[in-house]
Amino acid sequence: MHVMASDKDELQVETPEDKDTKKKGGGNKKLLIIIIAAAVVLGAGGFAGYKLLAGKGDSGGKEEHKTEANAKSVMFALDPFVLNLSDYGRYLKVNVQFELSDMTLEEVVKDKSPQLRDAIITLVSSKSLSSISSPEGKFQLKDEILFRANQVMGAEKEVFKNLYFTEFVMQ
Known part of the structure; x- marks a missing residue:
């Protein structure tokens, strides 16, 4: 048990249980940040893969027809x-x-x-x-x-x- 004084001259008592909850809270924040970062990376990768595989959707049917004709030589x-x-x-x-x-x-x-x-x-x-x-x-x-x-x-x-x-x- 530790006794700490704050700015208002009040004594705060910190128990070992309080330390454990503070450490767990920090770990949960890190885990949450890692999960969010992984989701963003996966989302960006999925979007890039979709764009590469789907091609340019706004280009119209003429270009698709040309590439299809070239593929069938x-x-x-x-x-x-x-x-x-x-x-x-x-x-x-x-x-x-x-x-x-x-x-x-x-x-x-x-x-x-x-x-x-x-x-x-x-x-x-x-x-x-x-x-x-x-x-x-x-x-x-x-x-x-x-x-x-x-x-x-x-x-x-x-x-x-x-x-x-x-x-x-x-x-």
Whole structure:
């Protein structure tokens, strides 16, 4: 037990029980502050996650339609190629996938796949290892294959938007 004097010259008696309740009260305040801070952090995280996943809600339907159309681009894969290069004893194993400009063209492209394969074989087998080993050489080869493939299709508009090498092994 402690005896304390206050400003008004009154004596106050402090018992051990009073100390325990003061300590518990301070601990409860800290716990309450921690809980509130955690709730604010979780709320902010939930809001940020909602905004990221939901996208921009005020942008209108046009942008959503564009991204939906881009997400649905159709890919057309040809069987893998193993080709001799113009260098003696050198070969290239390559997998090619085309991105079609229109989903409805997939059947037409399937029907023309032998002609596409022939055009690619003819083009790639005329290349040397040194001409396609650099990144610039690969980009040039992509452009040439894409140009030839669109020529084979004979359409007025481009059938293939892009070309991707999914495997490219030279030896």
